[in-house]
Amino acid sequence: MSEQAPGVHTYHPREFHRQAHEALDNPQIRANFRKAMDGLMAKRCDSFDDWDLEALRELGANIRLRALARLPDLLEQLEANCEANGVRVHWAEDGDEACRIVREICESHGATSVIKGKSMVTEEMHLNDHLEEAGIEALESDLGEYLVQLNQQTPSHIIMPAIHLNTDEISRIMHDKTGIERTRDVDAMTAAARQQLRERFMAAGVGVSGVNFAVAETGTLCLVENEGNGRMTTTVPPVHVAVTGIEKVVEHLRDVPPLYSLLTRSATGQHVTTYFNMIGSPRKEGERDGPKEVHLVLVDGGRSDIYQDDELLDTLRCIRCGACMNHCPVYTRVGGHTYGTTYPGPIGSILSPHLMGLEETRDLPTASSLCGACGEVCPVKIPIPDLLVRLRQESVGEGRGNVAGAGVKRSRKELAAWKGFQWLATHPSAWRAGTSMAGKLRGLTPAKLGAWTRHRTAPKPASTTLHALVKQHQAARTDKEECR
Amino acid sequence: MTAVKLYPPRPDKVYLFGTCLIDLLYPEAGMDALRLLEREGIEVLYPQDQTCCGQPAYTSGYQREARAVAAAQLDLFPEPWPIIVPSGSCGGMMRKHYPGLFAGTDLETQANDVAGRIFELTEFLVHVCHLDLEDHGEPERVAMHTSCSARREMGLAETGPALLAGLGQVELVEQARASECCGFGGTFAVRHPEISAAMVEDKTQAIEAAGAQCFVTSDCGCMMNIGGRFEQQGKSIKGEHIASYLWRRTS
Numbered sequence: 001m002s003e004q005a006p007g008v009h010t011y012h013p014r015e016f017h018r019q020a021h022e023a024l025d026n027p028q029i030r031a032n033f034r035k036a037m038d039g040l041m042a043k044r045c046d047s048f049d050d051w052d053l054e055a056l057r058e059l060g061a062n063i064r065l066r067a068l069a070r071l072p073d074l075l076e077q078l079e080a081n082c083e084a085n086g087v088r089v090h091w092a093e094d095g096d097e098a099c100r101i102v103r104e105i106c107e108s109h110g111a112t113s114v115i116k117g118k119s120m121v122t123e124e125m126h127l128n129d130h131l132e133e134a135g136i137e138a139l140e141s142d143l144g145e146y147l148v149q150l151n152q153q154t155p156s157h158i159i160m161p162a163i164h165l166n167t168d169e170i171s172r173i174m175h176d177k178t179g180i181e182r183t184r185d186v187d188a189m190t191a192a193a194r195q196q197l198r199e200r201f202m203a204a205g206v207g208v209s210g211v212n213f214a215v216a217e218t219g220t221l222c223l224v225e226n227e228g229n230g231r232m233t234t235t236v237p238p239v240h241v242a243v244t245g246i247e248k249v250v251e252h253l254r255d256v257p258p259l260y261s262l263l264t265r266s267a268t269g270q271h272v273t274t275y276f277n278m279i280g281s282p283r284k285e286g287e288r289d290g291p292k293e294v295h296l297v298l299v300d301g302g303r304s305d306i307y308q309d310d311e312l313l314d315t316l317r318c319i320r321c322g323a324c325m326n327h328c329p330v331y332t333r334v335g336g337h338t339y340g341t342t343y344p345g346p347i348g349s350i351l352s353p354h355l356m357g358l359e360e361t362r363d364l365p366t367a368s369s370l371c372g373a374c375g376e377v378c379p380v381k382i383p384i385p386d387l388l389v390r391l392r393q394e395s396v397g398e399g400r401g402n403v404a405g406a407g408v409k410r411s412r413k414e415l416a417a418w419k420g421f422q423w424l425a426t427h428p429s430a431w432r433a434g435t436s437m438a439g440k441l442r443g444l445t446p447a448k449l450g451a452w453t454r455h456r457t458a459p460k461p462a463s464t465t466l467h468a469l470v471k472q473h474q475a476a477r478t479d480k481e482e483c484r
Numbered sequence: 485m486t487a488v489k490l491y492p493p494r495p496d497k498v499y500l501f502g503t504c505l506i507d508l509l510y511p512e513a514g515m516d517a518l519r520l521l522e523r524e525g526i527e528v529l530y531p532q533d534q535t536c537c538g539q540p541a542y543t544s545g546y547q548r549e550a551r552a553v554a555a556a557q558l559d560l561f562p563e564p565w566p567i568i569v570p571s572g573s574c575g576g577m578m579r580k581h582y583p584g585l586f587a588g589t590d591l592e593t594q595a596n597d598v599a600g601r602i603f604e605l606t607e608f609l610v611h612v613c614h615l616d617l618e619d620h621g622e623p624e625r626v627a628m629h630t631s632c633s634a635r636r637e638m639g640l641a642e643t644g645p646a647l648l649a650g651l652g653q654v655e656l657v658e659q660a661r662a663s664e665c666c667g668f669g670g671t672f673a674v675r676h677p678e679i680s681a682a683m684v685e686d687k688t689q690a691i692e693a694a695g696a697q698c699f700v701t702s703d704c705g706c707m708m709n710i711g712g713r714f715e716q717q718g719k720s721i722k723g724e725h726i727a728s729y730l731w732r733r734t735s
Contacts, residue, residue, distance in 0.1 A: 017676075024682050038661075329665045333682045367676055369669025369683070370543055372636035392545030399545070418541050422549040425504075426556040428533035435508050451677030455684065456712030459509050466502045466511035470518065470530040 009153065013340035013352065016363040023334040029164060033335050036163045040326040043269025044377070051261070060262045061381035063255045064317040067216075071307065071316075074216040074249045075298065081219025085281040087294045095125025098299045102127060102208060102241055103134050105295055109239055111136065111205025115197075117225065117233035118142035119210030120158050120320060121245050121299055124342040124355065127208070138208070141197050141229040143190065150177040156336030158343060159267045159322040164335050197229070207233035207291065211244035212263065212319070214296070215253050221296065222256055223277040224263060231275050240291040242279065246298050247316040259319055262379035266321035302354045309402055311390055315350050317380040322347075324374035324384060330367055339364065346374035350387040358395055358405030365391035435465045491611040492566065497527045498608075499567040501557070503574045504536035505704040506725075513704060513725035517570040517605050520731055524613045528568075531560035537569075539577040542585070544671050551585050554578075558594050567601045568608050570727055571703050572634025573670075575604040580637050604634055605727060606643040606702050619651040621733035627657050627696035628726075629687070629710060631703035632665050644702050644726055651733055659694040661686075668709035684713045691721065698722050700729045 011019055023029050048056075067074060079089045092098035098121075106114060114131060116122065116138055128138040128149075140149045144162035148155055151173045155161030162170070167184055175182045180192045201207075209230060213222040221242050223230045234240045250256065264270045283290035306312050325331045325345030336344035341352040341361065349364040358365075365388050368374075374384040393399035396414070397407030424431050438461040449458045464472075498521060502514040518528045538553035557578075561567050569575035579602040586595035609615040628648060634640045641663070648656050667673065667683025687710055691699050698721055701707045711723035724732075 020676070020679055024678055329667070329683055330676075330679055333679055366672065367679070369632070369665045369667060369672040369680070371632035371665035371669065373632070373663075373665070376636050389543055389545065392543070393547055394545075396545040398547055415546075418544065418546040418549045421536075421541060422552050425535040425538070425553040428535060428556075431535045432532070438508060450674075451681075452673060452712075453716075454677065455681035455716065456709065457715040459708050459712065461508050462511045464511060466507040466514040467530075467532055467534075469511050469515050470500075470502075471532070473515065473518070474530075 009337070011154070011337045011340035013356065013361045013364060015340060016338060016367065019338040019340060020334045020367075023338045028166070028169075029335050030333065032164055032166050033332050036160070037326050037332045040269065044266055044323060044326070045269075047265040047269040047271060051265075056258060056262060057379055057381050059258050060319075060379050061317065063250060063259060064319070064380045067250045067255070068247070068307070068313060068316055070251065071246070071249065074251055075246060077216040078214055078219060078249050079298075081216065082221075082296055083219075085219045087219065087221075087279075087281060087296050090295060090297045092297055092299045092301075094301050095299065096130075098125050098243060098297050098301070099127050099130035101295075101297050102206075102243065103131060103136065105239065105241055106131065106136050106206050107134070109205055109293075111239070113200070113204050114138045114206045114208055115201055115204035115233050115237060116140050116142075116145070117207070117209035117223070117230040118145055118161070119208065119243055120155075120342060121210060121301075122208060122243050123155060124301065125243075125299065127243070139197075139200050139204070141201070141227075141233055142225075143193055143227055143229075146193060146197065147173055150174070154337070154342070156344065157322060157325060158320055158347075164337065201232045201236045204237045206239045206241060207235075207237040208241045208243060209233050211242050211248050211296075213256050213259060214244055214249045215251075215256060216249050217252050219280070220253065221279040222260075223279065224260065224273050224275075225277070226268075226270075226274045228275055231277055234277060234279055235290050238291055239293045239295070240279070240282075241295045241297060243297045243299060246300055246303050247318075259380075263319050263321050266323040266377065266379040305402070305404075306354045309400065312354070312387065312403070314382050315347075315354070315387060317382050318347055318351070319380055320347075321379055323377045323379065327373040327377045329369065329371060329373065339367075346384045346388070347382075350382075350384055350391060353391055353394075353403055353405070358391070358403055358408045360405070362395060362405070362408050365395055432465070432467050435461070436468060439463045439465055494524070494612055494614075495526065495565055497529060497563070497565045499561050499563075499565055500528050500530045501534055501537070501567055501569045501574070501578070502530065503569065503571045503704070505708070506570060509708065510704045510725060513570060513728050516725070516731035517568065517727040519735070520605075520609065520615075520727060521568065521613075523735075524615070526613075529565070534560055537574040537577045538585075539574060539581075540670055542577065542581060547585065551589075554582060554585055554595075555591055558582075558591060558598055561598055561601065565601070566603050566608065566612070567598065568603050568605055570605040570725065571705075572604050572631045572638050572640060573703050573705055575602055576633035576637035578602045604638055604640055604643070604702065606634075606647055607638070607640050609730075610643045610646050615647065615650065617647070617650040617730065617734050619653045619733050620735075621651070621653050623653045623655070625655045625657050625695055625697050626729075627659050627691045627694050627699040629662075629666060629691070629699055629701040629706050631701060631706050634702050635663060640702075644700070647726065647730060648700070651730070654733070657694040657696050659690040659696070661690060666706045666710050668705045670705065673709065680709075684709050688713045688717070688719070688721075692719065696721060698724060700724050700726045702726045 542550035
């Protein structure tokens, strides 16, 4: 199995069902995700040992809610403080505009190669493709992202982009794409990648990174990472461009420690990460390192539309820890690529419909058993199951109609079925007659019930309903009491 | 998230909301719930006009239809007695989602009142009845599957196991990933059948690997799913609603 290279493959949310089938039928994918998710869940659990988790989640949720409540003001404050610090701020309506801004910065410096730290928003806006078309090479420097890029894939997880690959597959990719010897020695492969990347850091004209928290009151950009590639990306090249979605802003510097504690524990079960970068300004006079120019690109990309809806707004609380994926029984089984979106798993299913429209993402809001595991672990208490239900309403045209593609799953047949259910369930005598009839005809219950009976036996109506049994029971009791 | 719930003293009377799944497919589970409550000296009222809590429509996105069905249930519980639901899923719908479903409507106050009186059966037996059980059954190794709604929506991961712990001859076996969903999820099993199948397959394997002779659950949806999978494979492990299991072993 492992000898078969995971080929170049593009995924699309419209193909969710087919992609899910393929993943379910792939024992390697199944095993890789199960093992990784089990490990991540255990680590998260252990890492919260020393904290009052519920109190911390409450605090995290409130910090994010407070920031979102003042989002327009905070963004202006962030801009003013960044500019005062010497960081140039750019606003982008959408991903295309953000790509253009990054490209123009590269071009103005004559940069032909860009080194990138991990950034999901640049995945969302397909920055690498855009730069490549303009003749600028963009190289990922996060190890997982690097592997995924070598393999011409997209990340399958927002924190661990190459989690779908096992050691053997990685060994093969490294061998095929970079020419190193086949090995199962993880340290040797990491060292080889480090060697390959080190040279590229030195040559890159621009470093592009994401942002975990942008602090409005100080204009500080916080970057959480483990590999040091984030620090290299933001300090080695002469120009640093930080790209972030507009929702990543927080009000105060003191808001960062609780969110950071929640983020690292929820994501990888770490008490702290190896690196935590706080970027305040470009290199100042007399400083020996750091970029000469720092830019911040603030990307809307549909976020201000989400912001208009007081319920969907909760989606924007997300701090991108990935805990909802790690704990999702659906994600664990089908993996990240199946979703066909930049953000997979539960958070992806509530976020992607806004970024891509419900037309494209129609199968995502239903791709959950609403088991609630995602909401239970979310460090900022996003009510993910409720938001999935809300998007189901929008899909069938029963919501507020303010999500692109609303009503895409409206079906006269299904609506008629629910209207029928409503009629029956609001006419008790008809209900009793119907359920009682089903019991009498139980012999005629089909043994095959579509997909259900491919894997399970069909349930059969009982010969007597609970309504009837209770009636008999109560009549018998009354008789008994009368005899006394 | 889970607010502290204050439990009332044991009442003289309760309502039983049997749920549509029990009504149609597993009525004995409802009867056993009723018998357990009556044995505690509680009079059980079963409004004959009850149908369904409205959850299937609600989770499918059909709020208007769900609200109409839910509204038809609100009038059935006029007295201030607790309403016992032998299902975490339907109980969760009524306790957690009715207030939001009726927010801003004329029925808001009534919906909040009903929601505040909803108790899942095992919750009521443990926290209100302080049930004391005498086990007459044979020694048995049993696995418990607590539904996701009971566990997460209602915060009742402990009440089912607590009741089983009161059965002297029963050994509650530990299964791998006990808190993971069995894959039922109502219409999820229909809309994403292959993913649901993969989930229930793992669940049955975990229960079997734990050495369970049977499994109990407080939700008939999960029972239909897990039990149906075992049955299709020709396995002898059968599922039972916890009400029936408790009643059978202690009556």
